[in-house]
Amino acid sequence: MVTLASLGAVAGPAVAGDIHGTVRFNGPAERLAPLTVTKDNGACGAALPDESLLVVSGDLANVVVTLLGAPGAAPGKVTLDQQGCRFVPHVQVAALGSTLEILNSDAVLHGVHGWLGRSTRFNIPMPAKAARASAKLDRVGVIQVRCDVHGWMRAYLVVADGPAAVSGPDGAFTLRDVPPGRYTLTAWHERLGEKTAQVTVPAQGAARADFTFGG
Template identity: 55%
Template sequence: MKAVLGTMVLVLAAVAAPAGAGEIKGTVSFTGAPPQLAPLKVTKNQNVCGATVPDQSIEVAGGHLENVVVMVKGSGLPKPPPEKIVLDQEKCHYKPHVQATGPGATVEIVNSDPMLHNIHGYLGTTTVFNIAMPIKGQKIPRVLSKPGVVHVKCDVHEWMNGWIVVSDTPYAKVGDDGSYTIKDVPPGTYTVTAWHEKLGEKSQQVTVPASGDAAASFTYGK
């Protein structure tokens, strides 16, 4: 019993917020007119996918840039706990288009289409997973063990495109309103980086006070 209690204490200590931890908050905006991207042409399985699918590589709503992941870099930061995320293949595109998680996370890959997808994840040029999924409703888990940006493609449908950002430091995906909050950041000075699949990265330094907040906002566009 003592051993079990000791293990529970260690687990709770590992996930507890650092003493005096604060938050980093901000927004990601887009200035100027957003590009008008043509839809992507569907070349096979149009009975399921339709004739086209939207190009999600740059999406702007209400002046806010979507599909952005913000990460904090520096020493002494807590590691994100392992979690389970879901990546669905529906009507020949990935849902969600962009998501973020930490190393050790399990991604449950789902095929919601009544046809073959071959989902192929790349970390740089290295294959992370490569799975044929011919059955509707099929679900296959894979563990994302290394940090980095995983580019997800389909070897059957070349227009399918998605991203999983695996961060070994605190992170947040920007919400629909263009804002984000990264919680449980220890006091200190850090580099905050915004990542976007097509428009690249932007970084700035922030100092988080003890039990306080810091601000870091980013602007893309012209």
């Protein structure tokens, strides 16, 4: 199948630039109550942090920024671990065609269930500490990962057919090696939804795109 990504790879852009940006949250961030642990307290503790909105000094983490119409990273391997009855990392991106490796660092049973919309992409019981499993990420979209044993556990895995990045604790992200051109960027957050921005990557040098959610 001919895709934009494969065409880009064949043509080989003469030059490419990085897109840098920052994601901000405007206004006071909601103070989230800890998640109550309702079972397996020996391994999971009494409460866990709610990671669904991470704002530090106005910078918003865990926003996934994607771009269409340019080649992304080659498929590789991404890892989702379970540590203290949390998924680690909470949000990540993967190139289309990558393999997801799932680990269980806990000594309790987890049931790792990946949903793309209403359809199950993988559903893997992981009973033992250091159990390993894998799944192929062969469809684009946001996979919500839940644990069928522990209802508070959530992670998000964004499978992208193009450049993609996640904002860090400082709100910063970088999309690397984007060929010159005009693009639409999409920024997605699990609670705050989507925003788009136009960006032009010049023939020489880097481009900038900033997002603001909330307020």
